[in-house]
Every structure is written in structure tokens, then in C-alpha cells.
Amino acid sequence: xxxxxxxxxxxxxxxxxxxxxxxxxxxxxxxxxxxxxxxxxxxxxxxxxxxxxxxxxxxxxxxxxxxxxxxxxxxxxxxxxxxxxxxxxxxxxxxxxxxxxxxxxxxxxxxxxxxxxxxxxxxxxxxxxxxxxxxxxxxxxxxxxxxxxxxxxxxxxxxxxxxxxxxxxxxxxxxxxxxxxxxxxxxxxxxxxxxxxxxxxxxxxxxxxxxxxxxxxxxxxxxxxxxxxxxxxxxxxxxxxxxxxxxxxxxxxxxx
Numbered sequence: 001x002x003x004x005x006x007x008x009x010x011x012x013x014x015x016x017x018x019x020x021x022x023x024x025x026x027x028x029x030x031x032x033x034x035x036x037x038x039x040x041x042x043x044x045x046x047x048x049x050x051x052x053x054x055x056x057x058x059x060x061x062x063x064x065x066x067x068x069x070x071x072x073x074x075x076x077x078x079x080x081x082x083x084x085x086x087x088x089x090x091x092x093x094x095x096x097x098x099x100x101x102x103x104x105x106x107x108x109x110x111x112x113x114x115x116x117x118x119x120x121x122x123x124x125x126x127x128x129x130x131x132x133x134x135x136x137x138x139x140x141x142x143x144x145x146x147x148x149x150x151x152x153x154x155x156x157x158x159x160x161x162x163x164x165x166x167x168x169x170x171x172x173x174x175x176x177x178x179x180x181x182x183x184x185x186x187x188x189x190x191x192x193x194x195x196x197x198x199x200x201x202x203x204x205x206x207x208x209x210x211x212x213x214x215x216x217x218x219x220x221x222x223x224x225x226x227x228x229x230x231x232x233x234x235x236x237x238x239x240x241x242x243x244x245x246x247x248x249x250x251x252x253x254x255x256x
Contacts, residue, residue: 065091149215151206152184161186162219169199182237189222207237
């Protein structure tokens with residue numbers, strides 16, 4: 001009579017490993033499901049965030065110009081119907097009109113008179129001169145503001161930093177150092193609008209094959225967005241041909 005009782009007590013013991021195996025499978029499936037959902041969420045953010053931010057910024061810019069132009073123009077000239085982008089179009093047409101008027105004799109006289117008045121103001125003179133010089137360098141220069149992406153050893157040998165060549169070193173800096181130097185702008189991450197201006201010898205500059213846009217993306221992303229390697233091509237500086245100012249400076253030094 002004792003044997004049947006032992007068999008009955010042994011049956012529940014065989015069911016415990018099955019329950020443990022089932023719970024373990026459920027935990028694995030749950031972890032896999034959570035990981036897959038998390039990956040789907042991150043993928044959705046990576047796909048939709050750039051598009052959404054771009055559309056939102058574009059819409060905000062259009063709305064800013066539309067509101068500004070609506071406030072400045074008389075109510076009779078601006079339509080009551082809200083047309084997105086109309087303010088930006090008015091701004092473009094206004095800039096074209098100002099450029100056309102400035103090209104004439106009366107426009108040049110007006111510009112010279114305005115600059116003479118601004119140059120007599122102590123604080124405004126410095127701000128106006130700096131902004132005008134930057135805009136003239138970026139917009140009216142035949143070459144691009146940044147010509148090439150380069151690598152330089154900074155802040156000490158063995159550590160490399162990404163920089164942008166803005167042109168050959170000219171003027172007093174070149175005359176005093178008496179070496180072939182290039183102006184390299186070393187941006188900061190993630191804000192590339194601030195940085196350092198370095199005068200680097202041409203022999204210490206390594207030219208990269210990536211474009212300016214790819215270099216800016218690399219700096220802004222902190223190294224996350226890495227451009228494709230197009231091959232081991234030995235790049236050359238785009239400033240190897242001497243400029244007119246450089247040739248005149250060389251001639252003056254030779255004459256001395």
C-alpha cells in the first residue's frame with residue numbers, strides 16, 4: 001500500500017522542470033520582443049526625425065518672413081489670404097532690387113554716404129566693418145570660403161585634428177614668419193561656427209579627399225557620421241599656385 005503513495009508523490013516532481021523551462025522560454029521571448037521593439041523605435045526616430053525637423057525649420061522660416069513682411073508692408077499691398085512663402089519671395093525681390101539700384105551711380109553714392117555715417121559711430125563702426133568684411137569674403141570671393149579638408153597635428157604631435165583650409169597666409173603674418181603657411185580653421189564640436197585660426201606650414205598639412213560638407217558633418221556629429229573612403233589618393237593643396245598678393249610680397253622681399 002505504500003508504493004502507490006510514493007508514485008503519486010513523484011509525479012509532481014517531474015512537472016516542475018517543465019514549468020521552469022516554459023517560464024525561461026517566456027523570458028527569452030519577452031527579451032527578444034522588447035529588443036526588437038526598441039530597434040524598431042530607434043529606426044523610426046532615425047528615419048522620421050531628420051525629415052520632421054527639416055520640414056519644421058523650413059515652415060518656421062517661411063512663417064517668420066511672412067509675418068515680418070506683412071507687418072512692414074501696407075495692408076492694401078499685401079493680400080488677405082495667407083500664401084506660404086510669399087514673404088520670402090518679397091524679400092528675394094527686394095534684395096534683387098536693392099542690388100540693381102546699388103549698381104547705379106545714385107546707388108553707389110547712397111552706399112558711400114551711408115558707410116561714411118556708420119564709420120563715424122564708435123561702436124557701430126566696428127560691428128559694421130567686421131560684418132561687411134566677412135560677407136564680402138564669403139559671398140564675393142571667387143574661391144570658396146573653405147577650400148579643402150585637412151588633417152593637422154593639434155594640440156601636440158601624435159594627436160590629429162580636422163580643419164578647413166581658408167586660403168594661403170598673406171600680409172604681415174607671412175612677412176614676419178617668412179615661411180609658406182596656410183590658414184587653417186579648426187572648428188569645435190558640435191558647434192562648427194566657433195573655433196581657432198591656425199597658421200600651419202604647408203609641409204605639416206595632410207589633405208583629405210572628403211568634401212567640405214562631409215567634413216562639417218563629421219565635426220558636427222562628433223565622429224558618428226563618417227564619410228565613405230573614396231580611396232588612397234594623395235591630395236594636393238588647392239593654394240599651390242601663388243596669388244597676386246603673394247607674388248608681389250615675394251618680389252618686395254627679393255628686392256630688399
